[in-house]
Amino acid sequence: MQTSARNAFEGRVAALERGAVNTLVTVDIGGDQTIVATITNDSAERLGLAEDRDVTALIKATSVLVSTAGDNRTSARNFLSGTVREVVPGAVNSVVLVDIGGGRTLTATVTNESVKRLGLEKGSATAGLFKASAVILATGD
Amino acid sequence: MQTSARNAFEGRVAALERGAVNTLVTVDIGGDQTIVATITNDSAERLGLAEDRDVTALIKATSVLVSTAGDNRTSARNFLSGTVREVVPGAVNSVVLVDIGGGRTLTATVTNESVKRLGLEKGSATAGLFKASAVILATGD
């Protein structure tokens, strides 16, 4: 499925935890990395989600925060560590590409002021953070 | 109510589904289109939400993904199909206006790279996707 989401990670469902309204889905994307998504129960049923089902996790670049901390001290369920591969500056925002290993890149849209404040440049050790609520799961091609 | 949200769709509450913390609200915006919102129970009570109540669904352009797929194979509860009316290019992001019928336009902020990759231009068949958690409901004027 083709979408504008800059971040699309293929994986398989590792776990499902169903609540009253929402289901928490853990997606194994390989390389010891997982992505956690909160979706409505209706969507989990409509997509026929079950363990081992192939899914793609989509995250808009605008939903991703960048952090220079080495470990996750935030409530964000998703914290993918890596190295800045490139910073593409715009008028007020920059696009930051973070190499998170395994040939994967996490893309974040960040204001130029934050790029400057964090001193982000090619090679900076950094992590991309995003909430479980920011993740959309897709099935099929 | 005047807000910066580029997307503001008037409708009425068609259904409410209450969980432990959150309520799922289905809003009928006419033309056989609905928008689903996840809001906290406290907000549902504070706004006095009930079936048939008039509400406006607000969605920031940065929360909207654009897809060229014909049907929704994602967990996004909201998938509004249409045709690209205009692409307004910026330095790193473009604003994509999607005509979703009934005189309505859905606006998405998308990186220029995605516009190029998806080949988005005036007339492209496309859909706007957003999560129920991205929707804010407003009441009153």
Add this chain to the structure above:
Amino acid sequence: MQTSARNAFEGRVAALERGAVNTLVTVDIGGDQTIVATITNDSAERLGLAEDRDVTALIKATSVLVSTAGDNRTSARNFLSGTVREVVPGAVNSVVLVDIGGGRTLTATVTNESVKRLGLEKGSATAGLFKASAVILATGD
């Protein structure tokens, strides 16, 4: 903790309300202002959240809507009133800095079209709105 989030407000946990999947956390940031966050129960446990715990509330500028209404008639749990301090225009988006008192600034990314439509300029009475689901909580330094 250093992140790209333009909005980082220090405070302490005033209340926790646990659901099946999510916990609603109310953070007192002083000056009679609170921020409400929805996080997963796992994150609340991992961070050891409890009443009076020091936390920082992080909100990306792209998650913040700006409103010229005087009171909150929306489902957004967070509504911080203030005055526009500066509008930094870009190619398609502007960064709007809202002085919310107590030496605090709330930053929102808004399309230029919305800045124009709302007539936003230095001194405009305005409020920043964001959903509980848009807030990330951080602990430690």
